[in-house]
Amino acid sequence: MYQKSKQPRKQRKAQYNASNVRRSKMVGAHLSADLIEEYATRSVRVIKGDTVKVMRGDAEIVGVEGKVTDVDTHRGLVVIEGITIPKADGTQKARPLHASNLMVTKLELKDPRRKAKLEKKEVSQ
Numbered sequence: 001m002y003q004k005s006k007q008p009r010k011q012r013k014a015q016y017n018a019s020n021v022r023r024s025k026m027v028g029a030h031l032s033a034d035l036i037e038e039y040a041t042r043s044v045r046v047i048k049g050d051t052v053k054v055m056r057g058d059a060e061i062v063g064v065e066g067k068v069t070d071v072d073t074h075r076g077l078v079v080i081e082g083i084t085i086p087k088a089d090g091t092q093k094a095r096p097l098h099a100s101n102l103m104v105t106k107l108e109l110k111d112p113r114r115k116a117k118l119e120k121k122e123v124s125q
Contacts, residue, residue, distance in 0.1 A: 078098075
C-alpha cells in the first residue's frame with residue numbers, strides 16, 4: 001500500500017482508517033527463497049492453512065514453523081498452531097504474531113483464484 005505522507009502519524013492514521021480490503025492486503029508475508037523462484041513474486045497475503053516460519057520475535061519462538069490457524073485482518077495478526085503464551089491462571093492461550101514477522105514456507109492452494117493469480121505471475125516473468 002502506497003503512503004503519500006512520510007510522517008509516521010499520518011501513516012498510522014491511514015492504517016487505522018483503512019478499509020477491509022486494504023487491511024487484508026496488509027496481512028502479507030515474504031515467501032521463502034524456493035517459493036519466490038517458483039512463483040516469481042516476493043510476498044503474498046497469509047491465509048489459514050499456509051505453513052509459516054517465525055523470523056522475528058522472542059528467542060523461544062524464532063525459527064518455529066507451523067500452520068496458520070487464524071488470521072485477524074483487523075489487527076494484522078496471525079495465529080500459528082503450537083505457539084502459545086501462558087495466562088495468569090496457568091492455562092495456555094494462542095499467541096498472535098504480526099504477519100510481517102513471518103515467512104511463508106508452504107502455500108495453501110485450495111483456492112482456485114489464489115492459485116490462478118500465482119500461476120499468472122509465474123507465466124508473465
